[in-house]
Amino acid sequence: MTDILCPLCGKPNPSELDECMYCHAPLKASGFLAPSDQEGDESPFLTPLDTSAEAETSTVKSEPGSPLERAIPDWLKNTEEKFLEGVESKPEQPTSEEISAQIESLLNPPVIPENVVEPANDDDWLASLLAEAGGEPLSLGPEEEQLGGPAEASDVSITEPFIEKPSDEEDALPTQPAEKPDWLTGLEAASMIKLSGEITPGESIYAEANVEPEAEEIPSPIEIPDWIGQADVMESSPSQKEPEPPIAAAELPGWLEALRPEEATAATEPVEDLSAADIVATGPLVGLRGVISARPSAIKARKPPTYSIKLRVTDEQHARVEMMEALLADEQKPKPIPSQPILTSRNIFRLVVAAVLILPIVWMIITNSQRIPTPQPGSVPGVVDFTEQIQSLQEGVPVLMAFDYEPGFSGEMNLAVSTLINQLMLKNVYMTLVTTTPSGPALAESIIKSVATMEDELGSYSYYTDLGYIPGGTLGLLGLANSPQAVLPYSLDGINVWATAPMNSISIINDFSAVIVMTNDPDIARSWIEQVSPVLNDDGTPLLIVTSSQAEPLIRPYYEANPSQVKGMVAGLAGGLAYGRIVGNIQQNGVWDAYSIGITASSLIILVGSIIGVVLKMPASDKKKES
């Protein structure tokens, strides 16, 4: 019985079978009978090859067997045995690197050095088998003719397995089997993916070929190793002379793309598509594509993007904002003052108060009432001393007089001031007028003229000078105390009075015979006392003050001090009347009675108004407490 060797797996099959019982490869179309009559014959080509392979690599294992087995090339058997041994000894699944390396070795032809003569493996046995199958014997190529005999082949050092070199004999094998098994189709697909370069070394071939790895772990007698399928692929690709079509990129299923590890994608270098990149037109990089242009437009400032600053407010917040805006706008609106009736209780009360105050005073002045006795000089502090100081003045001596009261207080002050000026005029004292208020010069001139007019014997009194206003407040007073000529060099008339008598004898302020300050302001009086009095007291020049009732309490301590800084004082209307009473110049004219009745009326109004208010307030407060 003649067995048929499977062209794929090389295993003998009964002749009645149409396909291989191991790998289901078709036997009739491409199969061939085992050359049993050629048992013991070895291919003249393979013999030296085997010896050389045994001697040098010891990878090919020559093993005697049946003629059919001997008909199989040693490289095929050796490879098959290795594969079977590997499957049996390594039940575990091979690593992906090993599989990739194996596929790579199968796909890529080995690099043979130029000095190595490739042995022709299109041996005779294959030709005989083809002849038996009715095929035409293959013609030897020029390489085979060069090989010659075994002696020539022994010189060849072979380091690569022959199966990795496709040859012409393999092209002669039936390239179109009847039908390919699934595993072979998977391997072909895997090889195509590998060739396309899109498979990374880390990828599993099992996943590429849609083959379950467990199937490899179970050795099957009909299972064809991967290398055979790969060899089949090799038959159709590199040996074809016709131009290869471009390898299409493998399309991985979506689920597989999702399972693709990141390392695999990271390991691949990013490829930038520069076809759509701009070509540099200017600069040193002109003509290059895909480079950063050196034009200023690359760094040209762009207008910053605008972002909306509109706040997202809720309706409630918007309503609150509107309410706040309405409140603020309402605050700025002028509110009309509610018109009040003219005749109200308050206005009536005001009119009553004014009438009660004014009418008695006017009545007393009109009637020149003198019912109230004038105050005694001894009962008013400072008046007696003041009078003595004035009486002690020598005739014609210069006296410094400061008119520092406001015109509004002239009704209270003028009584004492006019009496004073009258006495000074009678003594023919040289009055030097100064002031620290802007209205002082006019006030002084006015009262001097009025006094001179009242006294017929005085006539037009002109023995005085008005030096005018002293600017600077406290500093001016200090300057006046130290050097009056420097502070006030000229009079209001523009005359240098310091060069004429009696002012030519005055260099400092204590050269005056007396300094008389007339003021209603306690601060001005204090300034005079503090700035001028220390200079005056050294020489005994008296400082006399004529003041109002409101300033009297603050000035009085300077007078009552020991030693006193103020030698005499006349305070208020009572002081003026007392001073006039002493000097015999009574100018009452009903003023004292008017002053008295005015004080009395004011006290009564306040007292009665307070009582009425309390009486009217108590029922209202009781009602409020009850409510």
Add this chain to the structure above:
Amino acid sequence: MKKILPTSNAIIAVISGSLVLLGYFFPGVFGNIQSILIGWAIILAAFALFLGIFNLAIVHWKKAKTTGPSSIYSLVLLISLFLTIIIVSLSGPTGSFSLWIFNTFQVPVEISLLAVLAVVLVFSGARLLTRRPKWQTVLFLVIVLVVLLGSAPLFLLGEVAPLIALRGWLAQVPAVAGARGLLLGVALGTVATGLRILIGVDRPYGG
């Protein structure tokens, strides 16, 4: 320049203040320098018064140009100011026209203001207890009545000696004590401010 000026200002202020202060303690040595510096300050104060009047005129000139109810008052002020300046310049500060303006307008206006003030104060005193019925108000009103009744002999009653004595005590002891306390506080503050200016800590002149 901006850095030099404040420093120079501070140096001038400190030296001037120190010389004036030393003039009080050593009048023989620093008296003349003190007088010169004070004379300069008086001139500057007079010029400041002139600037104040000029500023017042400018402010009211701006107000007079606006349309409002208060513009008429500013206009009256400007007219009065310029008329007075013209008259006083021609007549002199103590001339007859100047005294006529003074006696006709200024004195009566100021006296009237004080008279109105007296009426308003009496009216307010009468309503004070109604508006604020507290014991402090009662005390205030009692003191007011005592001082008023003790200032002059009462009409038809004459002098009330106890009230006059009580008024004198109130005016000389509590009132002066309070006023002196305020003055002492002001004096201490003035001393502290003067020292700060002398050592250059406070610089009201800028810098």
